[in-house]
Amino acid sequence: MTGGNFSLPHGNSPPPLAGEGQGGGSAGTAGYYDYPVVRRPVWTWEVPAYFWLGGLGAGAFVTASLAQTFGSADDRRIAADGFYVAAAALLPCAPLLIGDLGRPERFHHMLRIFKPLSPMNLGAWTLTGFTPLAFARAGLHAADTGLLRGPLRALVGLVPRRLTELTGCLLGLTLAGYSGVLLGATNVPLWAKSRLLGGVFMASALSSGSAAVTLQAARRGAPEATLHRLATVESAASLGEMAILTGYLVQSGKAARPLTTGRFAPPFWLGAVFAGGLLPLLLHGFARRGHSRTVRSLSTAAAMCSMIGSLALRWSIFEAGKDSSEDQSASFDLSKAGENLGGCGSSI
């Protein structure tokens, strides 16, 4: 018996008749019926919500810290509100991360070892380290503005300002970027095929975080020059996001279909790409030329679009990834011989 030309009848259809079904695979899929190769991720909505808020908080913290170090007096004063944004965004993060566990009461098992090889472990440690830093720096800002008084103010005064900002920036950038690396470190084709997802999530975190700072600045009636600078920073992140997202889609190729043409195409194209990337760039462009009366409302609209778009990006890539895990042929493509060779990261 020679088995080379046998193929599996497709799905529920009867086996091919004589003369049909010549050659391997022509009558159906290459695999075992159309059954998935990898298991469907079990994570639920808490995960993209946490990725979004954690990224946004980290982005706001980094933007605020950079303004403290490099900005004018106005920039420093206005952007410092970003520390409030960071603290507020981080508040629900730990509950979301814990709530998604199968055994939430065992969250602390994540911290019984330090294992940076596992992005999940690294992320848990990063969140644990970054949250108190963000709250300490927000407390310092509250003390600066006179919001905090008495013994609390004295206590917060002990926090080393520059050191908190520097370590906070390092941990914040880790928090902003590890989520995309975590999804990429799986065998889900949409997440793993391209190696740029960590960069996409990082850019999305920074654009939404700086947008949150812009939003708060517009709300507080910041000087126009400061507002423009914040808008420039935000637009730079948005441009970077669109560029690396394009690279991600090109590299993913067919594996990106559940995202680009599937049921998550509307939130992805309209939410993540249009509302989250193109529209804020346009609005900030108009704001640059507009009258000072309209600058504030245009900046506000752009910032809100960017933040919502960032959520749409995480959510659509996350959910489409679950569909992608059931894409048998994409899984086979991902694990083809030679597919994983080359690239500067293949030698660890």
Next chain:
Amino acid sequence: MIDGYKRLMNLEEPPPPKKAKGFFTDTSLCIGCKACEVACKQWNQLPADGFAITGNSYDNTGHLGATTWRHVQFIEQAKANGSRQEQRWLMMSDVCKHCANAACLEACPTGALVRTEFDTVYVQQDICNGCGFCVPACPFGVIDRVPKESTFEVGTAHKCTLCYDRLKDDMTPACAKSCPTASIQFGDVEELQQRARQRLGELKARGESTARLYGMPEGKEAAEVGPLHAFFLLLDKPEAYNLPEVPRLPRKTMAERYGWSAAVGIGFAMVAALVFRGGRQ
């Protein structure tokens, strides 16, 4: 002082390493009786998966999962031979591969997934917090988390333990013990590999030209995940059995992924610093 700490924390010495144990599943001998599925469920006290009918074949199990640690595939194949149609039926009892470089073990953030003294991969149920990261990390789709509505140990990850409890008592795992045709063979991995090479030679001599081994140290499928301690003799391409050609180990590309992420972050920080600095003049 370390001894005192170990006593205080109730830390045990890990058992001394033993010879690597594993399965050689010879699919050319499988008759699809599913005794392995049943024996596995019985010994490990796994609940039934319900009475879902796939409508595709006699395989109504579909895939491995949190409460299904052996799964028998029924692969119906047809080809035209002149005016006639030839058919054949491939059967294969699938199981956790106990990879030498296990993606699930590397992904695990709690250390619940460990390598035992028998060189197998094992989930410590009292440590696993059900983070679910091992589920999409496995290139074979083996490990899974128990859903909340299950009657089984809820919320943690499960997969084949290679009957760790039986190994501790020098017993054969339940599936291998129950296999009536010796399609599932249990033993020392090195010895099983020898036996597999010999068996492949026999089959080739008899004209089974498409027979091949999957999971041997010299195979291309071992390029990233290493030799599989539960390996297979197949009668068709790995894809026919839903096995990836070269199973991926996520660690291999992780540095590059972090690199791109860091590049974006550093790039943003530099641009933002320049923009803010420009406002100072």
